[in-house]
Amino acid sequence: xxxxxxxxxxxxxxxxxxxxxxxxxxxxxxxxxxxxxxxxxxxxxxxxxxxxxxxxxxxxxxxxxxxxxxxxxxxxxxxxxxxxxxxxxxxxxxxxxxxxxxxxxxxxxxxxxxxxxxxxxxxxxxxxxxxxxxxxxxxxxxxxxxxxxxxxxxxxxxxxxxxxxxxxxxxxxxxxxxxxxxxxxxxxxxxxxxxxxxxxxxxxxxxxxxxxxxxxxxxxxxxxxxxxxxxxxxxxxxxxxxxxxxxxxxxxxxxxxxxxxxxxxxxxxxxxxxxxxxxxxxxxxxxxxxxxxxxxxxxxxxxxxxxxxxxxxxxxxxxxxxxxxxxxxxxxxxxxxxxxxxxxxxxxxxxxxxxxxxxxxxxxxxxxxxxxxxxxxxxxxxxxxxx
Numbered sequence: 001x002x003x004x005x006x007x008x009x010x011x012x013x014x015x016x017x018x019x020x021x022x023x024x025x026x027x028x029x030x031x032x033x034x035x036x037x038x039x040x041x042x043x044x045x046x047x048x049x050x051x052x053x054x055x056x057x058x059x060x061x062x063x064x065x066x067x068x069x070x071x072x073x074x075x076x077x078x079x080x081x082x083x084x085x086x087x088x089x090x091x092x093x094x095x096x097x098x099x100x101x102x103x104x105x106x107x108x109x110x111x112x113x114x115x116x117x118x119x120x121x122x123x124x125x126x127x128x129x130x131x132x133x134x135x136x137x138x139x140x141x142x143x144x145x146x147x148x149x150x151x152x153x154x155x156x157x158x159x160x161x162x163x164x165x166x167x168x169x170x171x172x173x174x175x176x177x178x179x180x181x182x183x184x185x186x187x188x189x190x191x192x193x194x195x196x197x198x199x200x201x202x203x204x205x206x207x208x209x210x211x212x213x214x215x216x217x218x219x220x221x222x223x224x225x226x227x228x229x230x231x232x233x234x235x236x237x238x239x240x241x242x243x244x245x246x247x248x249x250x251x252x253x254x255x256x257x258x259x260x261x262x263x264x265x266x267x268x269x270x271x272x273x274x275x276x277x278x279x280x281x282x283x284x285x286x287x288x289x290x291x292x293x294x295x296x297x298x299x300x301x302x303x304x305x306x307x308x309x310x311x312x313x314x315x316x317x318x319x320x321x322x323x324x325x326x327x328x329x330x331x332x333x334x335x336x337x338x339x340x341x342x343x344x345x346x347x348x349x350x351x352x353x354x355x356x357x358x359x360x361x362x363x364x365x366x367x368x369x370x371x372x373x374x375x376x377x378x379x380x381x382x383x384x385x386x387x
Contacts (some may be wrong), residue, residue: 030140035060035089035098040379044356048346050383053302056344059382060089060098065373067162067213067292068363068380069114069121073136076363077104077121078373078380081112081160086123088139089380096369096382102139104132110156112213113163115171117197124161124173127152129199149199153178153188158211162292162361167222170194170201176211181231181256183268190255192226192246206246208253208277214292214361219307221335223247225281227290227311230259232318239263240283241290243311243330243337251278282337287316288324292361292373295332300368301385308332310343312359312372322348325355327362327372327383344372344383 040058048056060076064083070076076089076098088102105111105123113124121135123145129152130145153159158176166172177190184190192206192215206226215226228242239259246253254261254277256268261279264270284290293311308331315324325348331339347357358376365371369384 032088032090032100032102032139035101037061040377043377043379045381047349048344050344053387054344054383054385056381056383057097059091059096059371059380060101061379062087062089062101062373063378064375065378065380066112066160066360066375067114068361068371068373069116069164070363070365071116071119071121071136075136075139076371076380077114077116079112079114079123080108081110081375084108084111086111086114086121088135096367096384098380104135104139104142105145110160112160113173115163115165117165117171120197122148122163122171122197124163126156126159126161127154129163129171129173129195147199148197149195149202151202153186160213162213162215164215165197166194166224167217168194169197171197172205172215172224174209174212174215177255180233181265181267183256183271192224203249205249206251206253208255208257209244210255214290214312216294216309218245218332218335219295219297221247223335225293225295225309227284227293228253228255228280229289230286231256231265232287234266236319236321237286240280240286241288242280243282243284243290243293243309243340244278245281245335246278252276253278253280282330282340284311284328284340285313285323287319289314289316290324290328291359292363293330294362294364294370296364296370298364298366298368301370302387305329310362310370312362314358314360315348315355322353322355324348325358327359347374347377 064080067079078087086104089098109125115122121132128150129148155178211229212226225245230239257272258274313324327344329343348355357374360373363371372381
């Protein structure tokens with residue numbers, strides 16, 4: 001009698017333990033691999049300086065971690081630029097640390113950009129947008145992606161792309177200038193374009209944008225805000241990188257004729273005056289290489305941070321003394337920038353000018369903490385506040 005009772009009981013325990021959390025879609029895959037190893041424990045996180053009450057930890061290890069997109073189901077998708085892969089990462093137990101990781105696709109051409117909408121993952125390569133439908137149900141065996149659009153320019157110079165869906169339901173895709181500084185006859189260069197999710201309706205939304213690798217939309221106004229990396233070879237302190245906003249389509253932001261709103265380009269500045277173009281919402285540091293940015297919409301951080309912008313600054317290469325390599329805070333009040341200040345620093349050692357990390361993108365989690373990707377350290381950090 002005892003044996004008959006024990007077997008059903010153990011069977012019920014087995015069934016209960018084998019169930020996946022309800023808020024994570026069933027995958028039917030191989031479960032992936034561990035998202036964190038001992039490698040990241042050697043990173044000098046103690047050198048990262050944050051305001052009082054904040055802390056930083058490693059959320060996941062992802063080689064060449066670049067742009068990020070989160071699904072409503074809790075799957076984080078991460079693109080590459082120097083490598084050829086796209087990853088999926090999950091925190092399956094909700095402890096604030098990812099535990100599983102999958103390679104969604106490999107053999108791609110600079111798959112920097114990722115976006116998620118209606119169960120579908122969109123990937124931006126150098127000249128192509130592709131998609132995986134129903135991706136969360138097949139992380140271990142996603143198959144081949146379907147091509148959405150493959151007529152973007154093929155130049156590798158500034159060919160990597162950040163992508164995201166706007167409030168209008170369109171997919172926004174930048175096309176960088178195919179050079180350091182040049183005047184292109186084709187209006188698609190140095191622009192932000194947008195297309196429908198099925199790849200139709202391509203149009204140039206904004207012009208004169210040398211190379212944006214990050215944009216987002218204001219949570220109240222719905223207007224796009226984007227970073228822009230300005231030209232090189234004008235000295236240590238010129239020109240400034242930019243933070244811009246475009247309340248409507250058809251605006252021109254100056255490249256290659258004008259930089260920072262007032263600085264005429266030495267090669268092309270005589271052709272058109274700076275007054276013809278939209279000035280930046282804020283000039284950032286010269287050569288800091290601002291990439292991903294997001295408005296803080298959570299409640300975990302103190303009130304002083306809510307509704308403001310966080311920008312990942314990848315860091316300079318064309319400068320005698322390096323700058324950037326940090327996460328900055330830009331305060332926006334009544335749709336105008338009122339301050340620009342460091343938030344997280346310490347990836348660059350000022351003494352020897354060596355950087356062990358380079359922030360790329362930022363993303364807000366549902367609990368109000370913030371993820372930051374780092375393509376040099378090959379990790380994604382989680383910044384949280386406990387006070």
